[in-house]
Amino acid sequence: MAIPFLQQAKIGGYILRQQMARRERYPLVLMLEPLFRCNLACAGCGKIDYPKEILDRRLSVAECLEAVDECGAPVVSIAGGEPLLHKEIQEIAEGIVARKTFVYLCTNALLMKKRLSRFTPSPYFVWSVHLDGDREMHDASVCETGVYDRAVEAIGEAKARGFRVNINCTLFNNADPARVASFFDKVRDIGIDGITVSPGYAYERAPDQEHFLTRTKTKELFRDILRRGRGGRAWSFSQSSLFLDFLAGNEEYRCTPWGNPTRNPFGWQRPCYLLGEGYAKTFRELMETTDWDSYGTGNYEKCANCMVHSGYEATAVTDSVRHPLKALGVSLRGVRTEGPMAPEIPLSKQRPAQYVFSRHVEQERARIQAEAKSQASPSA
Secondary structure, three states, X not given: OOOOHHHHHHHHHHHHHHHHOOOOOOOOEEEEOOOOOOOOOOOXXXXXXXXXXXXXXXXXXXXXXXXXXXXXXXXXXXXXXXXHHOOOHHHHHHHHHHOOOEEEEEEOOOOHHHHHHHOOOOOOEEEEEEOOOOHHHHHHHHOOOOHHHHHXXXXXXXXXXXXXXXXXXXXXXXXXXXXXXXXXXXXXXOOOOEEEEEEOOOOOOOOOOOOOOOHHHHHHHHHHHHHHHHHHOOOOEOOOHHHHHHHOOOOOOOOOHHHXXXXXXXXXEEEOOOOEXXXXXXXXXXXXXXXXXXXXOOOEHHHXXXXXXXXXXXXXXXXXXXXXXXXXXXXXXXXOOOOOOOOXXXXXXXXXXXXXXXXXXXXXXXXXXXXXXXXXXXXX
């Protein structure tokens, strides 16, 4: 089972408590980015386009654990950048596990084999290894030869030591459905515990802007892939069945970005992991002062083609808890890959994109420089 019963039970209980308390918005997964620096430069990534001062910033162990406590989500996804570049990453992970909160440590696996001895297997800890397909597909995606082989070797070592290991796979418009299905067969056979799959998001700063998927292309691609695996039943996905149903065009979901709030060196990111359009100092400020209705497909031009898990998985999970028989039906029968698709969200009333990345970066640089100047000044 890709999502163990313990995790399903704790998340289900958490959602029921939120609904009984009549909370409209609540987090499910904290996206924790303790740093932006990475040891790869993937063409489809917009996360490392920062000046050196910002790439050198790190959230401390205390700041990370404070974010976990403040947010209260039952799951934490530690992303980046490359988290294993953080010298205290094992302390961060251990602190989260000690709180009986589930940790998914996302990594490109270049440092994973070397760092394995610092971590301890736990039902609350999962390695989430970035693999965007077979050897040729993945190495092309990350723009470096040999990364796939190193990742597979690290996965094997982690499994031998008793760790749970998932892969996270991002697909673009050049993905071949038959080849992706064959890749899913292969990772199943090497013992991967689960697959997280998502269409690529069009980062405005990514070097490669040609291969991001539209929503229509996303639905067609996932139908083509899933029909090769009995509606997805051939593979163990670490995602809700209704999210996969959404990717195949069978659900008309709205984005719930507060379900996956992001904490990084800038602060609490508005509105989501993928868009940096402002920052709050606290989680409470993020939840209470963000104009959530101004974002999402149909509301904002930048969100027009997004179907990414960080925006829609929380929607699907909540729907699964509210309608468990519907979710169970998809799990048992598989995702429908033929027939009409759900109506698409109209874009006629979306507001135009605002490009504010540079302004936020310059504000953070100024803050860092002022802080450094203050620390260098002799005491009065």
